[in-house]
Amino acid sequence: MNLDEALSLIRGSVRGLKAYHLEPEEYSVKLNQNENPFDWPQEIKAEMGRYCVERPWNRYPPFIPDDLKAALADYSGAPRGGVIVGNGSNEMLLLLLLSFADKGTPVIFCQPTFTVYRLLVEGLGASAVPLSLPAGLRYDLPAIGEAVSAHQGALMVLCSPNNPTGGSLTEDELREILKRHRGFCLLDQAYVEFGGFDAMPLLEEFPNLIVTRTFSKAFAGAALRLGYLAGNPAVIREINKIKLPYNINFFSEHAASMLLRHGGLLRERVATIKAERDIQYDFLLTQPFDAVYPSEANFILVRCREKTRLVEALKAEGILVRDVSSSPLLDNCLRISIGTPDENEQFRATVRSFFSGSLRRNAWKE
Amino acid sequence: MNLDEALSLIRGSVRGLKAYHLEPEEYSVKLNQNENPFDWPQEIKAEMGRYCVERPWNRYPPFIPDDLKAALADYSGAPRGGVIVGNGSNEMLLLLLLSFADKGTPVIFCQPTFTVYRLLVEGLGASAVPLSLPAGLRYDLPAIGEAVSAHQGALMVLCSPNNPTGGSLTEDELREILKRHRGFCLLDQAYVEFGGFDAMPLLEEFPNLIVTRTFSKAFAGAALRLGYLAGNPAVIREINKIKLPYNINFFSEHAASMLLRHGGLLRERVATIKAERDIQYDFLLTQPFDAVYPSEANFILVRCREKTRLVEALKAEGILVRDVSSSPLLDNCLRISIGTPDENEQFRATVRSFFSGSLRRNAWKE
16 A cells, blocks of 8 residues: 555545644743643642652553542532543543534534634534634624524533633523533633633533533643543443543642642632733733733733734743634734733733834834 | 433443443452553652652643654654654554544454454444454454455554464564555554564555554553554654644653663563563463463463452452453453562462362352
């Protein structure tokens, strides 16, 4: 068999994908991935370092990470027996698509949103039903209602607070959707610690709701790649059948259990980030952006007709932000993560200089 | 929506699965999961412990683990640019099924083999084409040849050395299959360090061959959940599109890179395990088993009409082996992993007592 013949055997839905990619870049201030800017303290990490040495590496992790699942249920309010853990909420999303989306199944999602939804929906050969957010980029309940009526049994994927726009659904809005929707609804709450409402209490009432969460954002554990999903225990038992056995390594499992015992520190830091978000938002409004979108997450979306030069000016100072302008409806948009107070101040100083003209003039000259 | 209605929305292919499960059990000698019985030395683990403390937990791993991939290519002989890493070879198997198996695509595999193949094939709604191994449980080339002719474009999954039978394909046999097969062939070489031939050199010639490997067996890294696959770089670029971004945590990534620098120690230990396998095999032949199957892996399959009582007698001594008797063709079969010399001797002492009558009599009485 020659290479062309081999390539032709790969599913068209996969070959048709544009690979998701992020170029590594040098930086001193990293405001491009919505990470928590505060690392965990040395003494907590050192505890894990000791566990690394004690724990045998040659033995499989437990078949079911019962302790971690129980701790997650206690922490999040998810039902006991209704939790699955995986390598980031990405794995949880894939698991749900494998459970609910047959070839051609409609999957409704709003756009712009987290780009991996569409990548996986299309890659698996399900049928993407994107609903464009209206001007203002808030959730559009009438449009969701219409899609729900038009696509009975569709899977719906909602992100609240939404990445990269920052807006949330209210509890009433989600209830309204869940009452009308005759399919499953995956609610990605990766950013919920920063704002919006907590959907876990709705799980008892709505067996067609699944909530996903992550350790990558508020929990300052992006390096661990740990996410989880929660739902009705009878539904979770079925979904669990298609989960890969031994999907979680011992390190991430143990580290996550450990971090859940430090909720106090987490809450303090989240409060700092939220206060910084307010300072950053107020500042951004004072600058000549074309739009600044209110956010309940740890990032703020702005629109700026000079975005290419602004990105360059920031890069020159070692500050990375995320250019999301290739997403639908996001012409000229940048997403700026909330960093430490110092980092945010560096960002503001650079933006101030840029708009006050000096950096802008320099950029023009190049 | 009520719960029954919700459950009915889960794909039939998933609901129909019997969950893969392994009950946790107390043990002193663990010969049930084909792990390498020798853990890594403290000083190597301590190096990782230090990295745990230094490395920020709040930051994502690199988008592409280039260093690890390059080290894996160097170690294994896989082509540079032709490697993907994942959470165990399970994730690699799923990735390949997502890349090649549409709904209803025939997937040929021999049985008995690693049970996760069938679980995923059926769960994804592809069409399982199991070929039963003949008496002796060696690969049956004529049957594979017929299946290849009958199912043009099928995906083929072969395991060599095969779990749980221990037999391997020869290079000539694999070449013969690859020449005739008009689809992709996934060759799972989880146990290749213990025997059989290394298929990596065939990748250049056969763009429809993909090889998977793992750190869970010879590499004594089951806790890390790290596997990789290798293939023609142009094919790998396509498959990579449907891989989840950031699938590997920083711990497993760094630990794997580190372990690859200790190939000398690995080879020594693999040599010990192989020598122990020979001792174990010779011993098993002296006992009244119904069959003892020759193995090129780190386990041996036996058939024993008294297997239930033998398992109980072993358990009473804290020795775990794997009862694989529910697999097709494996009535009364047990799979015994190779442990340390001490562990293997404990196993032999218990088996000797059992067959010499004393333990057998006790078991009868209960």
